[in-house]
Amino acid sequence: MPPAAPTTGRRSGGARKAPAGNVRSWDEPALAPVVLVRGPEDLLRERAVEGVLRLARERDPETEKVELEGATYGAGMLQVAASPSLFGEAKLVVVAGAEAGTDELYADLLDYVGAPDPETTVVVVHASGQRGKKMLDTVVGSGAPVLQCDPIARDAEKADFVVRELRAARRRAEPEAVRALVDALGADLRELAAAVAQLVSDTTGIITAPLVDRYYGGRVEATGFKVADAAVAGDAGTAVALLRHALATGADPVPLVAALAMRLRTLAKVAAIRGGGVTARELGLQDWQVRNAQRDLQRWTPEGLAAAITAVAQADADVKGAGRDPVFAVERAVLTIARARRR
Amino acid sequence: MSVWDDVVGQEQAVAVLRRAATEPAAMTHAWLITGPPGSGRSVAARAFAAALQCTGSDGEDGGCGRCHQCTTTMAGTHPDVTVVATDKVVIAIDEVRDLIGTAARTPSLGRRRVIVVEDADRMAERTTNVLLKAIEEPPAHTVWVLCAPSVQDVLPTIRSRCRGVVLRVPPPEAVAELVVRRDGVDPDTALSAARAAQSHVGLARRLARDPGARERRARVLDVARRIRGVGDAVLAANELVEVAKAEAKAATEERDAQERAELMRALGVGEGETLPPRLRSQLKQLEDDQKRRATRHQRDVLDRAMVDLLSLYRDVLVVQLGAEVELVNAAEAGLVRTLAADSTPEQTIRRMDAIGTARERLEGNVAPLLALEAMAIALRPQG
Ligand SMILES: Nc1ncnc2c1ncn2[C@@H]1O[C@H](COP(=O)(O)OP(=O)(O)OP(=O)(O)O)[C@@H](O)[C@H]1O
Ligand SMILES: [Mg+2]
Ligand SMILES: [Zn+2]
Numbered sequence: 272m273p274p275a276a277p278t279t280g281r282r283s284g285g286a287r288k289a290p291a292g293n294v295r296s297w298d299e300p301a302l303a304p305v306v307l308v309r310g311p312e313d314l315l316r317e318r319a320v321e322g323v324l325r326l327a328r329e330r331d332p333e334t335e336k337v338e339l340e341g342a343t344y345g346a347g348m349l350q351v352a353a354s355p356s357l358f359g360e361a362k363l364v365v366v367a368g369a370e371a372g373t374d375e376l377y378a379d380l381l382d383y384v385g386a387p388d389p390e391t392t393v394v395v396v397h398a399s400g401q402r403g404k405k406m407l408d409t410v411v412g413s414g415a416p417v418l419q420c421d422p423i424a425r426d427a428e429k430a431d432f433v434v435r436e437l438r439a440a441r442r443r444a445e446p447e448a449v450r451a452l453v454d455a456l457g458a459d460l461r462e463l464a465a466a467v468a469q470l471v472s473d474t475t476g477i478i479t480a481p482l483v484d485r486y487y488g489g490r491v492e493a494t495g496f497k498v499a500d501a502a503v504a505g506d507a508g509t510a511v512a513l514l515r516h517a518l519a520t521g522a523d524p525v526p527l528v529a530a531l532a533m534r535l536r537t538l539a540k541v542a543a544i545r546g547g548g549v550t551a552r553e554l555g556l557q558d559w560q561v562r563n564a565q566r567d568l569q570r571w572t573p574e575g576l577a578a579a580i581t582a583v584a585q586a587d588a589d590v591k592g593a594g595r596d597p598v599f600a601v602e603r604a605v606l607t608i609a610r611a612r613r614r
Numbered sequence: 615m616s617v618w619d620d621v622v623g624q625e626q627a628v629a630v631l632r633r634a635a636t637e638p639a640a641m642t643h644a645w646l647i648t649g650p651p652g653s654g655r656s657v658a659a660r661a662f663a664a665a666l667q668c669t670g671s672d673g674e675d676g677g678c679g680r681c682h683q684c685t686t687t688m689a690g691t692h693p694d695v696t697v698v699a700t701d702k703v704v705i706a707i708d709e710v711r712d713l714i715g716t717a718a719r720t721p722s723l724g725r726r727r728v729i730v731v732e733d734a735d736r737m738a739e740r741t742t743n744v745l746l747k748a749i750e751e752p753p754a755h756t757v758w759v760l761c762a763p764s765v766q767d768v769l770p771t772i773r774s775r776c777r778g779v780v781l782r783v784p785p786p787e788a789v790a791e792l793v794v795r796r797d798g799v800d801p802d803t804a805l806s807a808a809r810a811a812q813s814h815v816g817l818a819r820r821l822a823r824d825p826g827a828r829e830r831r832a833r834v835l836d837v838a839r840r841i842r843g844v845g846d847a848v849l850a851a852n853e854l855v856e857v858a859k860a861e862a863k864a865a866t867e868e869r870d871a872q873e874r875a876e877l878m879r880a881l882g883v884g885e886g887e888t889l890p891p892r893l894r895s896q897l898k899q900l901e902d903d904q905k906r907r908a909t910r911h912q913r914d915v916l917d918r919a920m921v922d923l924l925s926l927y928r929d930v931l932v933v934q935l936g937a938e939v940e941l942v943n944a945a946e947a948g949l950v951r952t953l954a955a956d957s958t959p960e961q962t963i964r965r966m967d968a969i970g971t972a973r974e975r976l977e978g979n980v981a982p983l984l985a986l987e988a989m990a991i992a993l994r995p996q997g
Contacts, residue, residue: 543848543849577991581992584975584984592974
């Protein structure tokens with residue numbers, strides 16, 4: 272039987288002062304019947320939810336995760352989701368988008384907080400704003416753990432974030448390397464996280480400043496991610512505009528192609544996960560990567576994905592000397608990707 | 615017994631080389647031995663070097679295999695025979711300069727000075743030009759023997775100054791016979807290994823002796839069965855690259871450490887001592903070389919995997935066209951028939967083209983994972 276008291280995740284250090292009450296930082300997840308994840312930083316909210324899920328699965332590997340969406344919530348859905356499953360696996364219910372929830376959601380949550388199912392973990396995710404305030408106050412007042420996801424604004428905080436991400440992947444970086452990463456990609460936390468993920472998967476040993484420079488010097492890779500995002504989203508215009516700008520300002524096409532390849536690779540891997548036989552964990556994919564890819568995949572057919580990857584491989588050959596016009600080669604690949612997506 | 619015994623299935627080439635070693639009129643001072651990888655270029659070049667030095671015994675010359683000259687050459691200890699074998703991506707210009715210095719020296723023990731350059735194709739143009747001068751006007755006693763996969767792989771200027779000897783792909787039966795003789799493997803295993811290796815002698819020996827190698831090959835072929843969709847294809851590509859990395863690591867790790875220890879000893883640096891800064895560039899040089907070697911090896915392993923897959927689809931095509939030819943992959947006949955039944959000859963040819971494209975891309979430095987992803991995607995069942 273799981274302990275009733277909240278189990279606290281490993282405190283991953285940091286000099287930050289813990290706020291009063293049961294309010295804690297996003298990276299100090301805890302297990303309790305009800306957990307509130309609150310704050311405007313998207314990525315941190317995702318990480319916080321992942322942290323809770325990780326604890327739940329450490330306690331019971333079979334824990335089943337159920338997602339409810341605040342905006343489409345209908346009365347009674349929480350009760351159904353939170354009740355023990357037929358086979359008795361533990362459950363973790365994520366109520367996403369509670370900042371834009373229906374009145375039924377707030378009413379049901381208010382009821383639920385009074386008498387939660389002790390074997391289930393309900394994670395309420397609330398980005399910001401006043402909607403659902405009474406429910407929030409009640410949850411906080413009940414002593415439930417509150418994982419705070421404040422915006423990360425200062426460079427020191429971003430550096431701290433990078434170090435934590437690396438530590439979670441059991442990797443280390445020179446302080447100069449961390450600084451270089453923040454300098455190159457600090458503007459967007461998600462890009463920063465993606466860059467860390469790429470460095471972790473592409474390299475071994477301590478991550479050094481020259482290494483970071485090779486990958487992200489001149490912010491090429493940042494552009495690469497943006498181009499890839501736009502192309503995969505079918506936004507050919509934006510993708511090509513970004514690409515031309517990058518190339519016009521002297522960016523090397525090779526890492527741009529690598530970014531396209533990486534993005535499509537993740538889509539294909541997640542498609543394989545859906546096909547069964549392999550898990551995200553085995554493939555070293557983060558939950559947020561899987562979630563994003565799943566969203567993208569709704570617009571992608573296997574044929575489209577095949578065409579896109581084939582085009583990127585051709586572009587890589589072209590930029591490495593097989594083609595006469597490397598710039599055009601990348602552009603063609605980007606257009607092929609954007610067109611390969613289902614309208 | 616003679617030094618030529620191990621050059622199997624190359625009767626014609628052996629006759630030419632042998633005659634050159636025994637009849638002064640048939641001799642020339644620069645040779646280019648070409649043939650596909652594993653056809654025995656290196657072995658043939660060494661045998662030729664021995665034959666050139668051979669003083670004969672029991673009335674047999676031209677590589678008797680028993681005289682002092684023959685045995686020392688074959689053992690790699692003859693002072694007048696220099697063999698340059700590289701497993702690096704390129705032969706450095708300094709190595710070639712040293713070689714030219716060696717070539718100018720009079721032989722100390724043998725009749726000639728013989729310089730064998732295996733993989734003469736792995737030279738930058740600048741390096742080749744340095745070599746060219748030496749080959750054009752060699753000292754009377756010196757013989758150059760260059761090896762390359764094909765004449766197109768060396769510069770025309772070199773080509774035109776060498777006499778060419780072409781090795782063919784030896785028949786699998788000849789390779790099997792060698793494997794039985796050299797490695798004491800039973801004839802059936804030897805023949806199936808020789809076929810699977812498509813007559814690559816070194817590979818056939820490895821497949822015949824090492825069950826692990828057979829298993830790795832079977833796993834590569836299994837990729838063709840496992841790919842059902844784009845997702846599987848990307849995972850399969852990843853697996854192929856990982857396996858190649860692991861193999862390259864296993865193959866080079868021990869040697870890397872040994873070379874490093876040797877260098878440290880040569881530099882007079884004791885165990886556990888730190889290297890003085892002025893010597894660091896030498897260590898760096900070695901490490902760079904080793905990295906290049908690992909890269910090369912990984913690429914070779916991947917290329918080999920693709921050649922194996924290609925042989926599988928060739929078998930598929932053979933079955934689809936109803937040709938009466940021995941399967942390369944007789945051991946995988948079931949898989950071959952399934953693939954043949956599930957696709958058309960046109961599809962098979964498209965798949966073979968995709969594998970060929972991936973091989974070219976790998977040679978052209980395309981990111982290996984990406985090249986293999988595109989290939990694996992083309993192998994998935996379609997319409
Ligand atoms: N006749 C042979 N007897 C024994 N081993 C051989 C023979 N021919 C080749 N091998 C082995 O096969 C491998 C390749 O042989 P070799 O180097 O002679 O062929 P190659 O044509 O030069 O091809 P490669 O490109 O692989 O060097 C080597 O590992 C070598 O030991
Ligand atoms: Mg050789
Ligand atoms: Zn002899």
